[in-house]
Amino acid sequence: EPEVDCISKGKARVRYEFGCKVSVATTLDExxxxxxxxxxxxxxxxxxxxxxxxxxxILTDQRPDLAVVDRGYRGHGEERPAC
Structure with a gap:
């Protein structure tokens, strides 16, 4: 399929995954x-x-005060979730 990408994982047991990278943003409490x-x-x-x-x-008309992410997001210029 043309919309499927090969994503290299670099792990011994699972070297590649196939699909598309997505981002899902949820509220922290609910x-x-x-x-x-x-x-x-x-x-x-x-x-x-x-x-x-x-x-x-854009969707909520509010800027998030907190973004909880894993270590892959560290050090990429986002000091505060400001858009």
Whole structure:
């Protein structure tokens, strides 16, 4: 399929995954989905944070005060979730 990407994982048991990278933004307390976006190609996790936060800001008309992410997002210029 043309919309499926090969994502290199670099792990011994699972070297590749096939699909499309997506970002899902939820509220911290209730778990409501407030944003969902797909990213074609194989972008690095840290490079998907800003577009995901921008989408949440557009859809909810509020800027998030806190973004809880894993270690792949560290050090990519997002000091505060400002869009």
């Amino acid at each position: 778990g409501f989905v407030v944003g969902m976006r797909s990213f074609p190609g194989t972008p690095y996790d840290g490079h998907t944070l800003r577009p995901a936060l921008e989408q949440v800001t």
